Amino acid sequence: MEEERPTQFPRNLPFQVGNVFKLHYEFPTSLVISDDGQKILYENNEKLVYVDSDSGRTIRNFDLFTKFIGLLDLNRTNDKALVGSADHQAKIIDLETGNCLHQLNGHLHFVYIGGFNPQSTIAATGCQNMKIKIWDVLSGKLTLDFEKHQQTPTSFSFNAEGDKILSSSYENDALIWDPKDGQIICKLQKHTKGIEVCKFAQSGYLCATGAHDNDANVWDIRNPGNPLFNLQGHTNFIKDLAFNKQGTQIVTGSNDNTGRIYNLIDGSFVAELQDFPGQVYTISFNETGDRIIGASNQKTVQIFDNQGVCLQQISQEGNFYINRTGNTFVTLPKAIESQGKIWRDARAIKN
Secondary structure (H helix, E strand, C coil): CCCCCHHHCCCCCCEEEEEEEECCCCCCCCEEECCCCCEEEEEECCEEEEEECCCCCEEEEECCCCCCEEEEEECCCCCEEEEEECCCCEEEEECCCCCEEEEECCCCCCEEEEEECCCCCEEEEEECCCCEEEEECCCCCEEEEECCCCCCEEEEEECCCCCCEEEEECCCCEEEECCCCCCEEEEECCCCCCEEEEEECCCCCEEEEEECCCCEEEEECCCCCCCCEEECCCCCCEEEEEECCCCCEEEEEECCCCEEEEECCCCCEEEEECCCCCCEEEEEECCCCCEEEEEECCCEEEEEECCCCEEEEEECCCEEEECCCCCEEEEECCCCCCEEEEEEEHHHCCC
16 A cells, blocks of 8 residues: 655644545545544445554455445444445444444435434434434434424534434424433524534533524523524525534634634634635534634635634545544545545644
8 A cells, every 4th residue: 555654744734644545436425533533434335444544454344235325423432333324224333343233223214314422322313304213322222213303404413411412404493302202402493594504512501503594603502592692704504613622612614615713702703714615514623622624615625723824725635524533534536446545633643
């Protein structure tokens, strides 16, 4: 395998190529990276491939599905994966043994949304028939069918304690509900068009929604009647958003080709993230909160500091995936027989 050494890149760049791995088919529809950045699981030609990111070596191939995979999530110990597919199936897989631990039956449509709670005790899966199912990870048993959305779910998030779910659809309202019994705890009801994305902050009581009315709202669920902050300024709908782990900032990404940083102390605008050549479809903070990583649909990744200064631009790299800690991301050209690049925080790469 041909490696790309980080010494080929200037040492002051915040992210550098740590390794590469070869794709043997078409580009993946889904990919997930472990929190420590050491393992990668991705869909390739309707199969799952498990890769060691340091060496680029394939650890295991999983031939478990008959159609493309839309949902991939890792539990917090990175030894189990939750997988959902267009063949209406979902599975919990043991990555160490290669075994399918549980087949999660009952969906009638493409399973494309879901994840483990932070404690990895329950898993949620959602599909195009407006249902979200809750599963016990240990037994694989279905514990709840949540059927309160009237349109296709667009986004969902567990709180840090794992006892609440925030979910949205193309309705104007988001719902916070109990995954044990499906009881709605509160509705978030101030958007005027459908909600595209919703996420809890690390605090557990703050959350945010971004919608097709071009606004994002930050909510305190202890007083959900009105948003804590209404974040305005985008001229097209909000595609993604993220809180930093320090609880001091939130960043939004939009189809208007920009991102925007806001202060969580008073909701004030901090800076605009500019020069994206296309719509910003994903955006994230790193773990220390001093870097923001965003990707556009025009094959460009940009890294900013938390005051909006662009530190690095990576062009012509196709699809983009980042792990939960923001210390590792993967870029994939949209080409057959191509190489995926594994980018790491330069501070974690040893000379």
